[in-house]
Amino acid sequence: MLFDKFQTMADFQAELAEREVVPFGAVTEQILSSTEGVVEGRRVILAGTNNYMGLSFDPRCIAAAQAAAARWGTGTTGSRLANGSFAEHEALEQEIAQFYAVGHAIVFSTGYAATMGMCSTLAGPGDVILLDADSHASIYAGVKLSDADIIRYKHNDPDDLAKRMRRLGDRAGQALIIAEGIYSMLGDVAPLKEIAAVKREYGGYLLVDEAHSMGVLGDTGRGAAQAAGVEADVDFTVGTFSKSLGSIGGYCVSQHPELEAIRFCIKAYIFTASSSPSIIASTREALRIIVSEPERRRRVWDNASRLYDGLKALGLPVGPTASPVVAVEMVDRSRTIDCWKALMEAGVYVNLVIPPASPSSNFLLRNSVSAAHSNEQIDTIISAYADLKAAGLFEPAQAA
Amino acid sequence: MTDYQEYLGFLYSALASQNKKNIELTESTHLVADIGLSSLEVMEFIEKIEDHFDITIPLNILPDVNTIGELAKKVRELNP
Numbered sequence: 001m002l003f004d005k006f007q008t009m010a011d012f013q014a015e016l017a018e019r020e021v022v023p024f025g026a027v028t029e030q031i032l033s034s035t036e037g038v039v040e041g042r043r044v045i046l047a048g049t050n051n052y053m054g055l056s057f058d059p060r061c062i063a064a065a066q067a068a069a070a071r072w073g074t075g076t077t078g079s080r081l082a083n084g085s086f087a088e089h090e091a092l093e094q095e096i097a098q099f100y101a102v103g104h105a106i107v108f109s110t111g112y113a114a115t116m117g118m119c120s121t122l123a124g125p126g127d128v129i130l131l132d133a134d135s136h137a138s139i140y141a142g143v144k145l146s147d148a149d150i151i152r153y154k155h156n157d158p159d160d161l162a163k164r165m166r167r168l169g170d171r172a173g174q175a176l177i178i179a180e181g182i183y184s185m186l187g188d189v190a191p192l193k194e195i196a197a198v199k200r201e202y203g204g205y206l207l208v209d210e211a212h213s214m215g216v217l218g219d220t221g222r223g224a225a226q227a228a229g230v231e232a233d234v235d236f237t238v239g240t241f242s243k244s245l246g247s248i249g250g251y252c253v254s255q256h257p258e259l260e261a262i263r264f265c266i267k268a269y270i271f272t273a274s275s276s277p278s279i280i281a282s283t284r285e286a287l288r289i290i291v292s293e294p295e296r297r298r299r300v301w302d303n304a305s306r307l308y309d310g311l312k313a314l315g316l317p318v319g320p321t322a323s324p325v326v327a328v329e330m331v332d333r334s335r336t337i338d339c340w341k342a343l344m345e346a347g348v349y350v351n352l353v354i355p356p357a358s359p360s361s362n363f364l365l366r367n368s369v370s371a372a373h374s375n376e377q378i379d380t381i382i383s384a385y386a387d388l389k390a391a392g393l394f395e396p397a398q399a400a
Numbered sequence: 401m402t403d404y405q406e407y408l409g410f411l412y413s414a415l416a417s418q419n420k421k422n423i424e425l426t427e428s429t430h431l432v433a434d435i436g437l438s439s440l441e442v443m444e445f446i447e448k449i450e451d452h453f454d455i456t457i458p459l460n461i462l463p464d465v466n467t468i469g470e471l472a473k474k475v476r477e478l479n480p
């Protein structure tokens with residue numbers, strides 16, 4: 001039957017309903033600030049957003065959005081290729097190119113469209129794409145659509161990438177290598193210095209998705225490539241406005257003038273309406289703010305270390321280094337759901353991540369910090385975990 | 401240069417440790433339906449083949465490959 005393949009999900013939903021938890025699509029009834037809301041009737045600290053710079057509620061961004069809605073209307077009702085390119089979109093493209101100090105930029109309606117669109121369009125039949133095994137779903141979706149030959153390299157493993165580039169022989173020079181800056185689920189940073197070195201040795205093109213690292217890493221917030229000092233080796237940078245910039249939309253920037261021709265070959269750019277002017281206006285304002293207020297970057301890292309050190313001190317299985325994404329890895333699904341529910345009851349709203357969204361067969365309690373979290377909020381999150389631990393929720397589950 | 405039989409022979413030996421149901425392996429044995437390999441195990445198995453022969457097996461060939469024989473044939477095709 002057509003619906004058979006959805007049965008596992010239906011069963012899982014039934015199980016969650018029986019246990020009275022709504023980790024997927026829990027409804028936020030009220031937003032009190034960029035770090036607090038009322039979710040499913042409870043006042044909670046938002047500890048699973050991607051609001052790294054804390055800008056989703058910035059009065060300057062809100063005012064810019066309001067003014068743009070009044071001036072340009074609520075939507076463009078058309079594609080960038082047709083009637084949907086307003087002066088706002090063009091201005092943002094210039095500003096994001098300037099921010100990256102490159103000549104060319106494309107603004108997309110979502111980050112997913114940016115990544116999926118670039119990955120599906122750059123390489124085609126007969127080309128080769130090498131992607132990190134833990135790549136985001138938008139990358140997997142894109143490369144699948146490309147009809148190129150697809151090769152996975154081991155997560156964050158430049159030696160494995162090099163081995164695979166060597167095996168390609170002459171084809172390596174045309175290959176598209178894909179990596180992310182910060183990986184969204186575990187918060188680990190790609191070894192871009194080493195990956196760029198592989199590209200220099202074997203040739204090819206490098207695309208980096210800085211979705212979670214833009215704003216967060218690098219001297220001026222351009223991301224992991226800037227932090228690693230290898231921006232000159234990156235052919236295409238893609239990213240999103242939905243995380244550090246607190247709005248929605250995506251971008252691709254490049255030093256290659258060919259990007260202007262590529263633009264009109266990307267279906268995810270052509271066959272979808274452009275962003276509302278209000279969204280573009282708040283994004284422009286947010287970009288100005290992250291440039292003029294670099295202290296936000298320091299703040300998000302202070303919060304990251306505070307949370308990471310706190311959870312680590314409790315003996316919880318967090319990743320190898322601190323990062324604005326701090327994930328607690330769990331083996332048992334049922335235990336993870338219990339923990340998520342208990343955290344929610346303690347007023348801490350984190351992400352529950354299940355395979356295949358998590359990179360292994362493990363389950364995750366994914367916490368993420370914002371520059372806007374206060375020390376007290378971070379400490380509340382840590383103490384909620386401490387209570388869970390005291391209640392024995394992190395002990396290995398008994399076999400049924 | 402590696403011929404079909406040689407690939408086949410390697411596939412049988414490489415699958416031995418993953419053949420938990422201990423079924424007889426033939427060219428028509430289905431990797432997922434018969435042996436019960438999970439998607440992760442398929443990836444591990446593919447990597448074993450790649451490393452052994454120092455070749456590349458792109459992911460996009462997998463939807464067309466179900467049995468051990470089909471895989472040996474495909475790998476042979478990719479590395480003439």
Ligand SMILES: Cc1ncc(COP(=O)(O)O)c(C=O)c1O
Nearest residue numbers: 110111112115136184211240242
């Ligand atoms: C690596 C990566 N790329 C792309 C996206 C898609 O971005 P958006 O949610 O803004 O569409 C995300 C996040 O969801 C991501 O983590």
